[in-house]
Amino acid sequence: MDNNLRKLVRSLADTKGRRESGLFVAEGTKCIGDIAAMMTPKMVLATDAWWREHQGLDLGGEHHTVTRSDLERMSSLKTPSPVMAVFSQPQREADFTMPGRELVVALDRVQDPGNLGTIVRACDWWGVKTIWASQDTVDVWNPKVVQATMGSIARVSVCYVDLAEALAAQSDGVGVYGTFLDGESIYDCPLAAHGVIVMGNEGRGVSDEVARTVNRRLLIPRFPDAATDSGAESLNVAVATAITLAEFRRRMM
């Protein structure tokens, strides 16, 4: 295959390459299909066998036939897929008034690509369409994030914002929820149909600046309760996000 093309696709594994080109790469038939339903790929690169198996599938964009070993050299996944596609990163503007009408998830410094991808997927499952991410949150167009979303990246907008500013801009009636070990049990708190749910960094939680804007401090209760137990000190951030979303939505059923 063309050497410049291979270089371009490989460059999308790095933040720098993605920033310079404004592109990102997705792998796998399901994931590419989900994204292609929202926007046309720039190009699709697949093995001859894949093209034959998917005759009649019109994804749009340039089509390239490449070898397995080309794909292995371009992929940043452990198990490369027989198909990769390159898309333009959609430009997304955050609307700070949104939490007055719907539920928004805000991520403060989440670092692990798998966690961000799992959070995007959970937001899609529980009908949250918008994530605000602090500027130092891992890049959502990182191929490992895209992969972990299992196609949900096509339906959930991740906007990078100044999180403290976005949260400070909320009017008084809007709930800014966060989970803390000294919060009140999520099962006993009133939960609204809209507002912001803030989640923090894997090791350090939410920053002080962001924590000050939280006006509803929730606790996901341990079992048995923390006082009698010498168990886990915290939950994985994607798990905590999912538990919180599930409980918000259970109240609305």
Next chain:
Amino acid sequence: MDNNLRKLVRSLADTKGRRESGLFVAEGTKCIGDIAAMMTPKMVLATDAWWREHQGLDLGGEHHTVTRSDLERMSSLKTPSPVMAVFSQPQREADFTMPGRELVVALDRVQDPGNLGTIVRACDWWGVKTIWASQDTVDVWNPKVVQATMGSIARVSVCYVDLAEALAAQSDGVGVYGTFLDGESIYDCPLAAHGVIVMGNEGRGVSDEVARTVNRRLLIPRFPDAATDSGAESLNVAVATAITLAEFRRRMM
């Protein structure tokens, strides 16, 4: 540092090395401390700076002072910690009568180390002490799994079993729960204080053999409901496990 020692520690990154030696490696002060509270390490390898900072900490086992670059060469983590420790893998026998008395999580072919680690951590949070894993589930002593458990590996026993056999051995009154897209909403089902919760492979779910033993089919409801939505098709397996555990425990509060 001694070349044989370095080789030994590096060998523990691979399933083969761990199987031959019966050892595993843990990294990071918190994680090692949690495990050392349950069993004495064979050896602890740390930088001079770490030893000075932790003077008076008695972990037991051989103590070695190593350089940063030694640690980087031995670690299988992206960000190596200043301390590593080697432990013997505890031998664990599964007790198939346990679900008659307490809640057990059963994993069928879970492949991703991060997912298994997150599930172990979630079990610890919600007071589940035992996980049964099918023989083809990822090795719990994989350094990435150990790391993702954040120390919970010390408090949760993962036993590798013939899962179909273990589930078939359950007496009639014991609930074998699983989550399926055609199940009944978990919020509407009776949930017992004991039984087995079965979770499947990331892409393929539970095997037919295991699915046949499930006698309580649960659904984690999407929002809005599946009929009106073109959203995510499934949840990450660690998220699904956590949502299920949280709901079982909420009923007991």
